[in-house]
Amino acid sequence: MNSNFHLPLCCPVCAEPLQQDKRTFRCSSNHCFDTAKEGYLNLLLSHQRRSADPGDGKMMIQARRRFFESGAYNPLIGLIHQNTSFGTILDAGCGEGALSGNLPGTVIGMDISKEAVRAAAKRYKPATWIVANTMRPLPFADQSFDTILSVLAPRNIDEFARILKSDGQLLIGVPGPNHLIELRSQLNIGTAGFEEKADEAAGKCAPQFKETDRTPLTYQMQLNRQQINDLIQMTPIFWNSGPEAKEHIGQLNELNITVSFVLLTLRQSDPGQTGL
Ligand SMILES: C[S@@+](CC[C@H](N)C(=O)[O-])C[C@H]1O[C@@H](n2cnc3c(N)ncnc32)[C@H](O)[C@@H]1O
Ligand SMILES: [Zn+2]
Structure with missing residues (x-):
């Protein structure tokens, strides 16, 4: 937990x-919240969650951490670093923190999964890690962020508009057209709709935000057996699909896959209006 800056x-x-x-x-009404021993802050009230343990579970977080550590998504991390200037950054739905944990600036990562936030706090000490629900009123002050990052995570556009500075940027990462297409087709999971994900995401941000930039990122890579199994484990859509095909893939020693993301940059359409 970073105590050198005033956090919003x-x-x-x-x-x-x-x-x-x-x-x-502590607030002026004396509601108070203690930092956990791992260094994160839990601001999720019990009525703001649907289950006792919401969000990605421990196994998924561990698989995701191993997958990131293997370097498989380094180009995505690089793209995010290139597009994020210094300042105050919110990573909404941060997972185990790999995308934003090493960004320069004042980083606040937020996720509804306590396991994810705990893993992020243990690994990336200088940042601030918070358990909260993106889809509820966010525990951040108006106009306090220069960048809000949301990669493969739920988005709360009204709240993002309220807490983003008027000249701030919203960065949204969505899967690109052929993302993991080899794995999807082997597991008989439809690949339709991936072409439109970026347009769909940009459309849902209107009218508060307008798209100012769009960067596609596509590369091929060869996964080893551990990476294949981690990828299946960290991607819920693969879980219940074709058990036999899944078992077969899990035994492969290597598999070539396509990784494809689109990073959208959006800015407030009417920076004079803060929230709704
Ligand atoms: C696919 S993971 C992406 C994690 C991270 N952005 C990344 O790309 O590595 C989606 C994350 O969103 C979180 N999540 C799901 N619903 C959420 C909500 N309502 N509020 C905050 N986080 C949420 C999950 O716990 C999970 O960590
Ligand atoms: Zn209070």
Whole structure:
């Protein structure tokens, strides 16, 4: 937990600013939240979640961490670094933190999964890691972020518009047309609709945001057996698909796959309006 900067955190109960006193964050109405021993802050109230343990579970987080550590998504991390300037950055739906944990600037990563946030906090110490639900009012002050990053995660456009500075950018990462197409076709999972994901995402951000840039990233890579199994485990859509095909793929020593993402940059259409 970074205590050198004033963090734009708000109380999830009453929305007043939270002040930090060592490991405790407190609002003027005396609602208080303690930093966990791993260094993250849980601002998810019990009525803001649908299950006791929402979001990605431990096995998925571990698979995702191994997959990132293998370097398979390094080009995606590189693209995000290229597009993120210094300043205050929110990674909404940050997972285990690999995409934003090493960004320069003041990084706040947020996820509904406590396991994900715990893993991020243990690994990437300088950033601030928070358990919260993107789809609820966000525990952040108005106009406090220069960049909001949302990669393969749910988006709350009204709240993003409220907490982004008027000249800030929203970066959205979605799968590109042929993302994991080899794995999808072997597991009999439809590949339709991937062409339109970027247009769809940009459309859903209107009218608050307009797209200013779009960067496709596509590359081929050869996965080893561990990477194949981690990829299947970290991708829920693969779980229940063709058990036999899945078992067969899981035994392969290598598999060539296409990785394809699209990174959208969006800016506020009417920077004078903060939220709705
Ligand atoms: C596919 S993972 C992507 C993680 C990370 N952005 C990355 O690309 O490595 C989706 C993440 O969104 C989180 N998530 C799902 N619903 C959420 C919500 N309502 N609020 C916050 N995070 C959520 C999951 O727990 C998971 O960590
Ligand atoms: Zn409060």
